[in-house]
Amino acid sequence: MRKITIDCAVCGERVALEHGKEAMFETGSNAYHLMDLCPSCLDTQLKAAETVNDTSGYRQKAAAMIKLPGAAVPSVRN
Numbered sequence: 001m002r003k004i005t006i007d008c009a010v011c012g013e014r015v016a017l018e019h020g021k022e023a024m025f026e027t028g029s030n031a032y033h034l035m036d037l038c039p040s041c042l043d044t045q046l047k048a049a050e051t052v053n054d055t056s057g058y059r060q061k062a063a064a065m066i067k068l069p070g071a072a073v074p075s076v077r078n
């Protein structure tokens, strides 16, 4: 079986698809910013979130729907 990896949109770490998580950040009413996150970045965003819901994913079965204070989007680390 082919091993599929994704690059975390925040820290750039390459993780196996099944360990990554799609996160949809609410940026407005019915506006979302989709990012693939590694487990540790997802954890950070979940702690910062105002609200978190699960929703159907775009590529994956489930995505985290996250609203950050001020409808912010995570900044990308270098």
Ligand SMILES: [Zn+2]
Residues within 6 Å of the ligand: 008, 009, 010, 011, 012, 013, 037, 038, 039, 040, 041, 042
């Ligand atoms: Zn990451």
